[in-house]
Every structure is written in C-alpha cells, then in structure tokens.
Amino acid sequence: MACMKVLLDRMLRTGYNIVQESRQRKFGPPPDWQGPPPARGCEVFLGRIPRDLYEDELVPVLETVGKLYQLRLMMEHGGETRGYAFATYATLAQGTDAVKKLNKLEIRPGRRIGVCISVDNRRLFIGGLPKDKKRTEVMMAMSGATEGMVDVKMSVCRWDKTLNRGYAFIEYGSHHAAAMARKKLLRINFQLWGRTIKVDWAIPEWHTVAAAAAAALPEVAMLSWAGRLRMLCRTTGISYPIFELHAHSGPGMPAGLLYKVSIPGMGEGASIFPAFLSSSEEGAREVACQHAYNILTKANPLRMCPAPAATPPPSCLFQGLST
Template sequence: MASEVSIRAAEELLICDQQRYRVYQINGQKHVKLLDPDQFPEPMSEVFASNLPRDLSVETLFVFFLRCGKIFEVRLLMDYSGSNRGKCFVRYMRVEASRRAVCCLDNEPITGDHRVAVNLSMDNTQLILKRIPACVPDDWLRAVIWEAMGEGLVNISMKPSRIPFSKYCFCTFVDHQFAMRAHRKVWPFIHLGPVVSISVNWAVPKLLRHKTNLYFTNFPLTVTKQELFDLFTAKINVKTLLEFRIDNAYGVITFINFHSMRHAMTAFANITIGGLRMRFRSEPFLINPTDPSTES
C-alpha cells in the first residue's frame, strides 16, 4: 500500500493520497492529524509503537503504519533536543487496521534492520492503589485521594485484598488524559503520613483482564503474518482479536475473553494453508514436534 501513496511535507501540512494532515507540536508531542471534521476514528483503534529510530522522519513513520489502513492521527513523543523519544501513538480510522498493525507490524523493520515494537494502546481511565492498610478508614482515604488527584476523578472503589490486613482501590477518571495527569502527579506513591505510603500504578485495562490465548502450529514457514491475519479475521470478528505472535513454527493468538477463544477454535477447525491443516489448542504446544502430546 505504501508504494501507491504520494506523500510530501510542506511546512505544517502533510498530504497523503489526497488526504490532508496538519503537522504541529504541543506539550512534547508532534501531531500529524487528519484535516477532515466529518471523519472520526472508531473506539479502540489506536496502537502504541516503541523502539523507533531517534532520527526517524515523520514521513517514513507515516508510510510504515499506513500499510495497515487509513490513519486518523500520529502522535510522536519528542524530547527537548528536537529528536523523537523512540515512541509514538498511531490512531487508525478503523479497529481492523489497529489489530492488523499489532499483528503484522510488530517486530518488523522500519528502516534497515531497525525493528519496531507495536502493541494495542488502551485509553485506560483507571489507576490502582495497592497495599493500603486495612485499618485506614475509607472516608479518610477517599479524602486524601481526592486532594492528591481529584481533577477528573469520578469514582473510588475500595476492594478487600488477598494480602492480610490490607486492601486496594480503583480510581476511575473521566478519560485517559485526566488519568495520565493524575498518574504523573502522584506516581509512584501517595503518602499517608510520615511512615505509610501506598503504591500508585496503572490498572490493567478492563478489555485485558480476561484475555485468553489460543495456540497454533502446522503452517508453512514461508507464510506471512499478513496472510495469517487475513485468514483468521475472515472467520471471526476482528474486534475479539487482540494480537498474535509467531515464534518459528508456533504461534499464539490472544482474544479478549474465553468465549471468543472457544468460538475461534471452532471456526478455525478446518483451516488449511499451503497444503497443511493447521492445529489449534488452548494450551501451548511442546517444542518437540515428535512428542505425541503436541497433537490436538
């Protein structure tokens, strides 16, 4: 797809296949955003990329991710020297494009042999505060939390912990931006007096709390990740797939929950590629291919 795209940068404007993008920088991020007020991205359509070359141009970055679908916005993290920090967010117009990027662009070279890590980006709105002494009154703790990071905070949910004499809580914010500001403000601890500190971290996003893996093998080693992605998503709802990885002759697909994984196992039952019938199971395959326990 990239070879069909005419792309050029002119001052603060980037033009890609007759689509116009505004290029601007604010708060340590360089933005490349679609200039079309009538187009909006689908929810959960953003990916996070790291291990980028520090001298990577916006044009090269844009073309690399454009291979997976139409882009709404790129946010490249910058440092004070003017070079990028090796990280960026890419928001696509459609969820399918974000899943394709995670599955097909992760560990792929962007320039020369420089390989990029690509993961699904979550608009996480929750922080988790752990190892709170159980003796701390809930009302007083809520007051401390509100004072420390109250802007955008909409709910504080207390939970009993498996650790004796302790509890934890979830802090939910209006959106990811408010949660990010609160995390930056109080991380790594909120202090409850001179001797007690409670840890502050990002909560695991709700979408990932029940994720389930499906393992596969018996496919031609010449098959590409793009071909496998198209094969899988032709039989399942792409929104239930979070990612898949391949390590030599074995792979693993991650789904949003157990039900989606079981549905995929049934849908994939008779997949044949390159004359080989693929095998799927809910447990990892043993590396030794002669071991009978690797059979489905």
C-alpha cells in the same frame, strides 16, 4: 530539514495539524472527524523506531493499514525521536490489522519495528487511605478532586471485612483524563481526611505489559537488565521501581549486597528481596532489575503475592536509599 518539508506538504494536502506538546509531537486528528475519539483498543504502540525517522516516513506506512486518527511521536529535546510512538486508528479492526501487518516490518534496511496494542492505562493507584473509609466515600472524594473518574476498586482486609487495605484503584474514562488527574494530584500534594495520599500509575494488565515489552525492546543482548527495565517502564507508563540497598552476611560466609525492590502502583506491601547476593553494588542492581522486570512481564501483578518479608533479612548490616 527535508522531512519537515515533506510533512508540511502532507499537512497542506490532508488538512491534518501537527502540534508539539512537551516531549511529544502530535499529527492529527483528521479535519473531517466527527464524534468522539476512537474507542479504547484503537491505539497501537510502535517501538524500535530509528531515532532519525520522522512522520514523513512513518505516516505513509501507517496509512497502508487504514485511516489514521492521530500519531504521537515521542521526542528528545535535541530534535531526535525517543525511538517509539503511538498511533491511533479510526476503528478497532484497523488497530488489530496494524499489529498483524506492521509488527516486525522492515521499515529501513535491517531495521524492524515492533507493534502491539497500546497499554492505554486509565487507572491510578492511591495509597495511604484511612482504613475505615468505604468505597462510596472514596468515590465522592475523588470525583470532587478530579475529572473523568468512572469507577473505584477497593479490597477489604482479610481479618476484618469492615476495613479496607489502605489503598484503591481509580478508573478514568481515558488515559488523558487519568494523566491529567495524576498531574494535578501530584502538583498539590494531595490530601484526604487529613492524610497525604500517595498517587501513581496503577500497574496495567500483565499481558499488555508483556506485549509492550516484546515490541519495545531491540535485540535483548544489546541491553542490560537495567536498560530493559527502563525501556519497559517508559513504554508502558509504569512507574520505575524503587531500589533500597542492603548488606547481608552470615556465619562462615562473605558479606554480600542486594537491593529491596518496591514497585509503585501494586498496592501496599509490594516489596521483594531478590534471591541472590552480589559482591558489588552494580551487580546487585542488575540482579534487582532482572527480578523486577520478570515480575512485571511474567506475572499478574494484581494477583502476585510478594515475598512476606517486607523487612530486611535478620543478618542485614545496613540499609540506605539508593537513587
């Protein structure tokens, strides 16, 4: 490929390395870099990238803003890109400038990219904790099980301040440390105090989710609500919601379908029923995806009060897990 020849020439000229890891290709860091990696906030998310556009075109554009520390281009198995990437700059100022100067840049005729500060999620959600455990106990357990942990956040029960709510948010020093911890804990079927512990990404701050959604999506008319939700979850690292199908009927009304939506990483009880019934399973899925998308982009997930009914409506006829 011509692009690979150009990229190899750039590698030889600059000394940058290129490494393929799983489904991403890393360009950088610079050979003369000394000290720790750039601080949080130096990484930007790049969305709406043409799937046949590679580092040979992208790197020169990114370098017009400042010194590029690393580019991570998300790849498909067939060799095309997945349409998005992450670029880390040497300084916070350069990362901010990249958003200002490159967002909506026409990188090819009629193709504008979206750029925003990366979510850079560093928090894991763990659920299923014994409610009598204190923060210090959870900190000791998690620091022994994983590396790079810097903090634990827990909430107490409203009716008994001596008990926790059964879940906690674990903060790590970097996204990489959080990702490695999550991978390890999922692989070993993590247990604490004789209980299997749920592990997932915590929902990031709501404003960064909304910004990433705006930068990632192509023209909204081209995507269904299910497509928008998949793109949002993929680009922000949010775990995909779980949908559970229910049938609903009442006196004098036809039967209708709806999905209960459960959003991992938001704490226990974060299960919501959309307000509208549908006559088909496909329609119910679209309504549920729209509902989940709006929650994730327009509300602060950590302060959101889910609908109190975590059980099916009284007139529910059946339920079954939908995949």
